[in-house]
Amino acid sequence: MTNKMKGLLQRAHEARVNLLAGVISYDEALEIVNKYVAEANKEGVVIARRFGVKYRGIDPRGFLR
Numbered sequence: 001m002t003n004k005m006k007g008l009l010q011r012a013h014e015a016r017v018n019l020l021a022g023v024i025s026y027d028e029a030l031e032i033v034n035k036y037v038a039e040a041n042k043e044g045v046v047i048a049r050r051f052g053v054k055y056r057g058i059d060p061r062g063f064l065r
Contacts, residue, residue, distance in 0.1 A: 005043070008036040016064055026064070033060045 012033045019029035041057040048055035 012036040029064055030060055033063050
């Protein structure tokens with residue numbers, strides 16, 4: 001995991017916690033999480049292709065549960 005991915009993951013977790021605490025709205029949290037999910041899905045496709053399996057992407061809505 002690159003430093004960029006670690007930073008995005010940290011921001012995504014913070015957005016989830018803030019959403020559950022009621023500090024930010026669902027749309028704001030979804031916007032932040034989508035940045036991480038897009039990068040993670042790109043990386044996941046490459047890794048899955050390397051091992052010859054089908055990649056099932058991360059769903060941003062599931063991440064916020």
